[in-house]
Amino acid sequence: MNSCENMAFMVTFISYSVAMVFYLLYFVSRKTGAGKLATTTAGIGWIANTMALLVRSINAGRLPFANGYEFLLAFAWGTILVYLWFEYRHKFKTAGLFVLPLAWLLLAYVAVKIPVEQKLIVPLMPALKSHWLSVHVATAVIAYGAFALSFGLAIMYLLREREDIDNRPGRERLIERLPDAELLDELSYKTIMFGFFFMALVIVSGAIWAEQAWGSYWCWDPKETWSLITWLIYGGYLHARLTHGWRGRPAAVLAVIGFVAVLFTFFGVNYLLAGLHSYA
Amino acid sequence: MSQNKRWWHRFSSMKMGLFLLLAISIASAVGTVIPQKLPEGPVSLLMGILHLWDVYHSWWYIALLSLLALNLLACSFGRLKPMLVGTKRSHHLLGVQEITKLKYNTLFTLPGKLDGAKVLVESLFTRQGYKVWSEPDTGKVKMGADRGRFYVLGSFITHISFLVILLGVFYGGVFGCKGVIDAAVGSTFDLTEVPGLERISREDSIQVRVDDFWIERYDNGSPSGYFSRLTILEKEQPVKTETLGVNAPLAYKGIKFYQSNWGQLAKIIVNRADGTLLQQGAANEGEILRVLGTDYSVLVYRYHFPSGGTMDETSIVYAIYKGDQPAGMGKAQFNQPVLLGDEGNTFAFTGLVPFTGLQVKKDPGVPMVIMGSLLMLLGIGSTVWLKPRKIWVVLEQQGETVIVTLGGVSHKNSKMFAEDFSCLVEELKATAKLTAFNHSIKEAQ
Numbered sequence: 001m002n003s004c005e006n007m008a009f010m011v012t013f014i015s016y017s018v019a020m021v022f023y024l025l026y027f028v029s030r031k032t033g034a035g036k037l038a039t040t041t042a043g044i045g046w047i048a049n050t051m052a053l054l055v056r057s058i059n060a061g062r063l064p065f066a067n068g069y070e071f072l073l074a075f076a077w078g079t080i081l082v083y084l085w086f087e088y089r090h091k092f093k094t095a096g097l098f099v100l101p102l103a104w105l106l107l108a109y110v111a112v113k114i115p116v117e118q119k120l121i122v123p124l125m126p127a128l129k130s131h132w133l134s135v136h137v138a139t140a141v142i143a144y145g146a147f148a149l150s151f152g153l154a155i156m157y158l159l160r161e162r163e164d165i166d167n168r169p170g171r172e173r174l175i176e177r178l179p180d181a182e183l184l185d186e187l188s189y190k191t192i193m194f195g196f197f198f199m200a201l202v203i204v205s206g207a208i209w210a211e212q213a214w215g216s217y218w219c220w221d222p223k224e225t226w227s228l229i230t231w232l233i234y235g236g237y238l239h240a241r242l243t244h245g246w247r248g249r250p251a252a253v254l255a256v257i258g259f260v261a262v263l264f265t266f267f268g269v270n271y272l273l274a275g276l277h278s279y280a
Numbered sequence: 281m282s283q284n285k286r287w288w289h290r291f292s293s294m295k296m297g298l299f300l301l302l303a304i305s306i307a308s309a310v311g312t313v314i315p316q317k318l319p320e321g322p323v324s325l326l327m328g329i330l331h332l333w334d335v336y337h338s339w340w341y342i343a344l345l346s347l348l349a350l351n352l353l354a355c356s357f358g359r360l361k362p363m364l365v366g367t368k369r370s371h372h373l374l375g376v377q378e379i380t381k382l383k384y385n386t387l388f389t390l391p392g393k394l395d396g397a398k399v400l401v402e403s404l405f406t407r408q409g410y411k412v413w414s415e416p417d418t419g420k421v422k423m424g425a426d427r428g429r430f431y432v433l434g435s436f437i438t439h440i441s442f443l444v445i446l447l448g449v450f451y452g453g454v455f456g457c458k459g460v461i462d463a464a465v466g467s468t469f470d471l472t473e474v475p476g477l478e479r480i481s482r483e484d485s486i487q488v489r490v491d492d493f494w495i496e497r498y499d500n501g502s503p504s505g506y507f508s509r510l511t512i513l514e515k516e517q518p519v520k521t522e523t524l525g526v527n528a529p530l531a532y533k534g535i536k537f538y539q540s541n542w543g544q545l546a547k548i549i550v551n552r553a554d555g556t557l558l559q560q561g562a563a564n565e566g567e568i569l570r571v572l573g574t575d576y577s578v579l580v581y582r583y584h585f586p587s588g589g590t591m592d593e594t595s596i597v598y599a600i601y602k603g604d605q606p607a608g609m610g611k612a613q614f615n616q617p618v619l620l621g622d623e624g625n626t627f628a629f630t631g632l633v634p635f636t637g638l639q640v641k642k643d644p645g646v647p648m649v650i651m652g653s654l655l656m657l658l659g660i661g662s663t664v665w666l667k668p669r670k671i672w673v674v675l676e677q678q679g680e681t682v683i684v685t686l687g688g689v690s691h692k693n694s695k696m697f698a699e700d701f702s703c704l705v706e707e708l709k710a711t712a713k714l715t716a717f718n719h720s721i722k723e724a725q
Contacts, residue, residue, distance in 0.1 A: 123498040126505045126526040186695045197657070197664045204653040213527045215458070215538040215639045217649060218449075220336045222312040232305045236298055242435075243294045273312050 002059060008052035009073075013111065015045030016080070016104045023096040027177065035093045039084075042096060046084060049077045060121045065137035066128060068270065069119045072110050074137065075266070076103040078145030082191075086149055090187065094178055098152035132209035139201040144262055146195030147234075151259035153188035154252040157181055161249060185247055188255055192234055199231050222273040223265065230261040292354030300348040307344060311335035349446050356439040366432040371413050373422040374672040376685045382672075383694070384701045385687030389678075390712040392719070394421060397675050397682040400715065404708055410671065423673040428666035431692065438659030444652030452645020459640050462564050463490045464545050464633045468513070471535070474640050486535070487513040491521065493542060493636040506539050508636040534642055541637020546580050546596055546629050551617070553624025562633065568601075576621050577601045583632070584611065596629050668692055669700075684708070 022038035025031070053073060056064040064070040083099045086092070124133075156178050163175040178184070206224065211217040218224065237254045240246035246254070290296065314332050323333075331338035379385055390397050398414065398421050405412045410425040459476030463469055468489040471480050480486075491509040498504045505525050512520040512532050524530035530537040545562040550571050552558050563569045563580045570577045579599040586593045592614060599609040600620060612618050617626040671688035686705065690697035 123500070123502060123504060126503060129505065130527040183695050190696070193664045197660045200657055200660050204657060207653065208650065211646060212529060215529070215536070215540065215641050216643075217646065220311065220316065225308050225312050229305045229308050232301050232308075236301045236305075239294060239298055239301070269312075 002055070005052055005055040005059070008048050008055060009107075009110075011048035012045050012052055012076075013104075013107050015041050015048060016076075016100055016107065019045055019096070020100045020104060023093065023100060027094055027097050028174065030177065038093065038096055039087065042080060042084060042100065046077070046080045049073070049080065053077060056121070062124060063134045063137070065133055066124055067118065067122070069110060069114050071137065071141075071266075072106050072114070074141045075144050076106040078141035079103045079106070079148040080145075082142065082145035082149050083152075086187075086191070092179060092187075095149070095152055095156065098156055099149050102148045102152065127213050130209055130213060132205055132212070136202060136205045136209055139198050139205060143195050143198035143202050144266070146191050146198060147259050147262045150188045150191040150195060150255050153184055153191060154255035154259075157184040157188060157252040158249070158256075160184060161252075181248070185251060188252065189238075189241060192237060192255060192258070196231070196234050196238065199227070199234065203227055203231060223269045226261070226265040226269050230258065230265050233258045233261050288354070292351060292358055294355065297348070297351045297355060300344060300351060304341075304344050304348060307335060307341055311341075345446065349443055352439045352442060356436055360436065363432045363436055367429050369411065369413075369426065369429060371424065373413075373415055373424050374674075374687070375422070376674050376676075379672050379674060379685050379687035382687035382689055384689070384698055385685070386701075386705055387683065387685050388705070388709065389681040389683050390709070391681055391716045392712070394419075394675055394677045394682055396715070397421075397684065397712070398423070400712055401673055401675070401684075401708065404704070404711060405671070408704065410669070420674055420676040423675070424671070425673075426668075426670045428668040430662060431666040431668040434659050434661075434663035434666065436659070438656055438663070441652045441655035441659055444655060445649050446652075448645040448648030448650075448652055450645070451648060452643040456641070456643040456645060458642075460540065460637065461640065462541065462543070462545060462635045462637050463488070464547075464562050464635045465490050465493050466633070467562075471640065477640055477642075480535075480642065485515065486533070487516070488537070488638075489513060489518075490636055493634055495542070506542055506636075508539055508638065510537060510638075534644060536641050536643075538639040538641065539636065540639040543635060543637070544583070544632040545635045546583070547631050547633055548578065548580075548627055549630055550620065550625060550627045553626075558625060562635075564635070571620065571625065571627070574621060574623070574625065575603050576607070576625075578620070578627055581609070594632065598629075667697075667700075669697065671704075 019038050019041035022034050022041055026034035026038050053064050053070075056070060056073075060066070064074060079099065080103050083096065083103075087096065159175050160178040160181045163178075203224075206227070207217040210219060210224075233254070237246075237251065237258060240254065241251050310332070314335070316334060316336075318333050319327070327333065330340065335341055380387070390400070401423060402412050402414070405425045408427070410427045412423060412425045414421055414423040457477050457479045459474035461469060461474045468487050471477055471486045471488070489511040491511055493506075493508045495503050496505045496507065507523050507525045509521065509523045510530060511518050520532060522530050524537055524539055526539050529539075543564060545564050547562050548560070548569055549557060550559040550561075559572050561569050563578075565580055565582055568577050568579050577600075579601065581597040581599055584595045584597060586595075595611045595613045597609070597611050598618070600607045600618075602621065607621070610618065612629055614631055615628050617628045619625075620627050667690070669688060669690045671686065674685045676683045676685075686708075688697070688701055
């Protein structure tokens with residue numbers, strides 16, 4: 001990691017931290033100014049995040065998708081990208097308070113837990129030298145970003161719904177400032193649909209690549225299997241919702257479980273289970 | 281409902297589908313926790329019955345997948361007819377009263393004449409991706425518009441695609457085969473000699489000659505690629521020479537060759553007591569060479585490279601077996617004869633030769649799996665991005681203004697449709713105002 005990249009990382013980390021504070025201020029005060037500052041700092045953070053990835057790409061001579069450090073940086077980038085697009089599209093800022101901490105945690109993990117030698121640029125091992133690497137990881141970044149957002153929305157739903165149940169009149173409480181529960185539920189569903197499509201792309205591109213690299217499109221490698229399990233959980237969510245009318249609470253709980261599976265696919269498999277995906 | 285029908289109904293239900301999804305997820309997770317290889321030593325009864333060392337090929341896992349496929353088939357085709365009806369454009373129109381009963385409806389006035397208002401509505405809807413149809417009535421115009429009507433097909437395509445993938449997997453499993461071979465550089469092997477590839481027909485005898493194997497390295501010494509140059513021979517005539525590498529397999533007549541391993545083989549000769557040659561062969565570290573016509577075999581245990589010495593000083597640690605019983609072990613240098621049993625046979629290692637480890641595979645199911653995957657992306661993509669919407673409008677002339685009654689429905693994301701619906705209304709009003717304004721400027725000029 002050279003100084004330029006280090007600097008970009010620091011700016012990203014600080015901007016996301018500051019943006020979180022502004023999102024909180026906006027949530028508590030409802031002041032438009034705080035909201036604007038929150039979006040601006042998150043945007044600056046995202047640009048710095050892009051720079052960090054760009055510098056690494058230039059230094060490495062390839063896209064920054066080759067090890068855990070690079071992927072975490074890209075995962076945070078994807079989460080904020082999906083979130084900012086969502087905020088722009090739905091003019092809805094309170095979600096930032098629930099999504100930014102996820103990206104922040106990913107970067108904090110990079111800063112604290114990943115040793116320097118794992119951040120070094122190493123040349124690609126032969127198995128990773130393929131155009132499919134870019135497609136596979138880029139789609140994963142978007143899919144994971146969307147699932148992170150849907151997780152934030154599901155948490156918001158659960159908080160809001162609880163408030164609606166033990167609603168005592170005559171008292172305005174903070175949680176009531178969250179958007180309408182039904183809208184949160186629908187937005188979470190929409191985000192999951194989007195993530196589900198990208199996760200399908202991740203799995204299909206992975207399968208086509210595996211057919212070239214490992215000689216078989218499906219090897220039941222733990223990472224492969226866990227990405228399938230994650231996808232099936234979200235598939236279950238979509239079905240339960242459409243035909244069983246599983247909206248609201250059960251849907252939100254399932255969305256949370258889905259994201260836990262995403263995290264396990266990423267972290268758990270790497271640290272707890274051994275397999276062919278040892279490089280990411 | 282008869283007993284049979286009730287049973288079928290239950291089987292083809294979504295509840296059953298969801299249960300199967302859950303069961304398959306749990307079973308798949310189990311397979312990532314228990315090591316997926318045959319355990320050494322005795323196997324417990326549960327492990328034995330459930331084949332837990334190979335979950336994904338166990339009878340019960342395949343049964344679960346088959347049940348899911350059947351459930352999907354029943355589920356999809358059960359809903360096919362109403363789905364196809366849903367994709368047909370009905371061109372039906374609604375009156376004012378019916379429109380005001382829709383969940384999202386509104387009533388407002390626009391300045392100007394009926395014809396102008398009709399053109400306005402038409403152009404705005406077309407711009408937003410709607411198909412518009414209309415019918416004039418006395419003093420009013422009824423209009424209908426829709427978009428995203430193929431949305432309903434999305435889930436059908438997705439489900440069918442899953443079946444296509446499973447069919448491809450099954451087809452490949454039945455008619456495909458796969459094997460691995462360590463082939464020394466300079467040697468030629470017949471495809472039927474590759475363990476696992478015995479199923480390949482002997483008639484179109486294909487042979488492969490390993491011309492070369494090499495490793496390319498980065499500046500820091502770590503490998504950047506492994507390459508093998510192979511020549512394919514048919515009826516002993518070379519037909520194709522190509523270099524393959526990791527991520528770049530070689531394909532010939534539906535058979536693919538993958539770079540999967542590399543190393544050095546120990547060359548072994550076995551001589552009879554009278555000094556004549558009995559057998560010639562090669563084996564990798566950890567491999568066994570069976571001596572023809574005897575019940576002896578030689579295990580090449582480990583190569584031993586002396587530090588600082590020359591290749592000639594390399595020795596090989598071996599073990600001799602008679603049947604399953606160990607009959608001796610030792611270390612031998614190149615060309616040092618070792619006695620093999622009572623008959624006076626001897627064997628010797630004559631040197632090391634580089635080999636390339638090739639995975640050879642024939643899987644005729646791959647095109648079907650790829651087609652299924654693409655269909656799946658198309659199916660999911662259309663449920664994500666198509667927005668099924670229907671809107672009805674009645675325009676009525678009243679004096680110098682037109683009364684607009686507008687209402688719509690959507691099967692998907694009703695809250696978001698509400699948002700879009702009010703945007704549409706606002707845009708209509710704004711465009712009408714602008715048109716009227718332009719019109720008045722023109723008149724003034």
